Amino acid sequence: MNFVPAENPNPNYSLFPGNHSDPYPDELGLSDYLILGGGSLLEPSPLLEVKSAPEQVIPMTTLGGSTHTRAADAGIENENEIEGKRKVGKGCRIAFRTKSEQEILDDGFRWRKYGKKSVKNSPNPRNYYKCTNGGCNVKKRVERDRDDSSYVITTYEGVHTHPSPAPFLMHNYNNYAHT
DNA sequence: CGTGTTTGACCGGCGC
DNA sequence: GCGCCGGTCAAACACG
Numbered sequence: 001m002n003f004v005p006a007e008n009p010n011p012n013y014s015l016f017p018g019n020h021s022d023p024y025p026d027e028l029g030l031s032d033y034l035i036l037g038g039g040s041l042l043e044p045s046p047l048l049e050v051k052s053a054p055e056q057v058i059p060m061t062t063l064g065g066s067t068h069t070r071a072a073d074a075g076i077e078n079e080n081e082i083e084g085k086r087k088v089g090k091g092c093r094i095a096f097r098t099k100s101e102q103e104i105l106d107d108g109f110r111w112r113k114y115g116k117k118s119v120k121n122s123p124n125p126r127n128y129y130k131c132t133n134g135g136c137n138v139k140k141r142v143e144r145d146r147d148d149s150s151y152v153i154t155t156y157e158g159v160h161t162h163p164s165p166a167p168f169l170m171h172n173y174n175n176y177a178h179t
Numbered sequence: 180c181g182t183g184t185t186t187g188a189c190c191g192g193c194g195c
Numbered sequence: 196g197c198g199c200c201g202g203t204c205a206a207a208c209a210c211g
Contacts, residue, residue, distance in 0.1 A: 113184055115203055128202070132183085141202090 095155040103127070103142055103152055109160065111140065122146040136161045 115128035124144035131138040138158040145151035 112182085114205095115201095116184095116186075117201065117203095120200070126201085139202095 092159060093155060093157045095153060097145065098152050098154065099150055100152045101150075103144070109133075109138075119143065124149060131160065133160070133162050 110132040111129035112132045113127060113129050116125050117128070118125045122143070124146065126141055126143040129140045129142065138156065138160050140154060140156045142152060142154050145153055
């Protein structure tokens, strides 16, 4: 059960950019995130556009030329790993690198685990989740940083076609995401 | 019984 | 064509 009542919100809620007035609350350990998308891809989710430190957001189109960017910090070795597989119209992807003991960062949505794979060059497995809401195709994958296992890398892919089931998030969704 | 997890099988893309 | 690799499927299982 990922649902958390509004009167007792999981602290991890605040790690999600849409849930906090400051998307980089250092005291909470959120160190970085990337928006993997833009350019020819679909528009990023309005929910994810709530950010105040644009210098830390690296559009996919700028990642290719640099030998070492925050992409590497996030455990993404090269542009192929970012652009690869699904160059065509799969929507926005965004990766968070979060310092956390927990691997499951409750973002207010309900996720069903559908796979687990060990990845090359990493001692840590990667877990695959789908949003359980019918018709919503959003996926996320969660893995620990290959180099520093105190960090969790969470990658979201797609845009939710529905509001969060959590009232706490609903407020933010209504504020930021409705068009 | 409904819902979510586990886990090996399977599949498709890519490089050689 | 073959093997590697990342991603997904689905049957079995666990648990309320």
